[in-house]
Amino acid sequence: MTCTEFLALLDEVIDDEVSAQTRSLVREHLKGCDHCEVTLNTTLKTIEIYRDHDIYEFPDSVRQRLHDVIIARCKNGC
């Protein structure tokens, strides 16, 4: 497997959508290729870090105000 072939499969590898045979070829490639290993690890970390951190604040006071408006208008038939 070449680096280009690995890159074309990156999303499938990340999402674990590759066959057992391809997975073993990927594993073999990663053993000998630091660049692709770093690309895989840092891309996984990119996804994880965005998933784990709420980067936009949504304060409870704002939530409550919006809820009150939404529910009041629903009760009045919008």
Added chain:
Amino acid sequence: MATIQIGENEQHPDLALVASARTGDVQAFETLVNKYDRQIFRIAQHITQNREDAQDVVQDAFLKAYEKLDQFQGNSKFYTWLVRIAVNESLMRLRKRRTGKMVSIDDDIETEEGSVPRDLADWSPNPEQNYGQAELAEILRKTIQGLPHGFRIVFVLRDVDGLSTEETAETLGLSVPAVKSRLLRARLQLRERLSRYFRQKKAGEK
């Protein structure tokens, strides 16, 4: 991300709430608001990049959903139907900000930037340890805001919100291959941009 697997014959719990809300049970609808408002706010904020607009989108998307509950077919999940409404509302807000210029999820995606990984430094042991919470959030905001919004929306729905590729495609009115192509480029571009902050410093580097 924790996901709840529901068997083919099991009904998604949202469907019962939707059915009650249709009969005028506002409390049932309030449960749905409580359950999904944070995600809707996050999606709206990512698209509009404006806090007031995102808050308006939360309000308008839920009100529109309530008005149109009769049109919800139940073929898709209530949540993906709601997200579709929120995405459309967000794009409308964005259009208003851009004084009527048409805005679609196809804008600004003709870029080859970041399609090939260039920065190949490792980030170990853990980049989060080098930054405070607020500083890290600022880096993550700045970085994702720099993505074309057609990529950003796909990344947020698929990777942050946890929708499947098919649900993301359905929600955005894109084909599955288009979602896959955008997702790969979004992931790689974000990775490349974050690497400027997170790359492991070599000895002597400042």
